[in-house]
Amino acid sequence: MKPETNRYRSLLAALLTVAMIAPTAAFDLDSDTPIKVTADNARLDDGQGIATYTGTVELEQGDTRLSADRVVLYRTEGGLSRIEASGTPARYRQPARDGEGETDARALNITWSATESRLTFEREAVIEQNGNLFRGNVIHYDTAGRVVTAEGGADTGEGGGRVEMVIQPRSADRRTDRQETDGSSESQ
Template sequence: MYNKLRPVFLIALLALPSLAQALPEDREQPIRISADHASMNELTGVTVYTGNVEIVQGTMVIRGARVELHRNDAGVQRIISTGSPAQFQQKPSQEQPLTKAYGKRMDYRVAQQEVTITESARVDQERDTFTGERIVYNMEKSLVNAYGSDKDSGQRVQMVIQPKSGGN
């Protein structure tokens, strides 16, 4: 059975790195934030936004019920978003469709260009879907790792990859 699934798994892994690249122009755009409430601590560099939070930078959009923005002298270092679900989306390149990610918690480490999605994590790109208890992807290295939950609950990593149209 493993040998039959191996080609499918390899195709899925080859398709997933496209999820982890972003338009280079996004980093050059201003970060726009809207929320119902904001609380800034200048000593720690942490700002907490609550209530329908939306952060937009180019094609990147982060949404959540609560978002923490961690800054230092170099700029934004980390964004933690929680919600039911928290959402992250970004267009990998001009030629590719928008990638959307969902989970109850997202931790975006800006310098590492890495997003960790936990608790009912899901990534959608066009009609393909990738789910697990935790998904970690590094945009810069095009590296995706997905994890199921512990053996007792039995949640496994799931992928649905649609056939390419046109007989290819």
């Protein structure tokens, strides 16, 4: 097989894995499930449509959760339009798309935009799911198109500021079965 074909297949496999790692639809405004917010402090500016929560802030909608030190909710006449969260780090969790495991994402800043159908993780951004990892300075996830883009950051001497992906083998079970049948298992 040509080296170009192998590189293409490797790139395709990596991109498919990124799609599996990425969160699904984030908060669902069409859902009948309300978004519940708890915090140490709250300030509501009804005229501007801005609610600011500080302290230990927790947002929940069904199994989707966001925790942060500070969360700002923006409302328009159409409803909730934007969520901005910051923390050390802020953390976003929801069940994985395939129903197995959980997507666990964290960053110093997390923004969800309903109008752009986008989740953005900024500064020290990490998304993990079932042992797979995606890390970058900024990670954008288009929830409608299910497209992930990432940007590296400045080279701080600790990792070179590049985007990093760790992709687990397809099936740990197949690997275990193969070890037991070929005699290379530790139990023998």
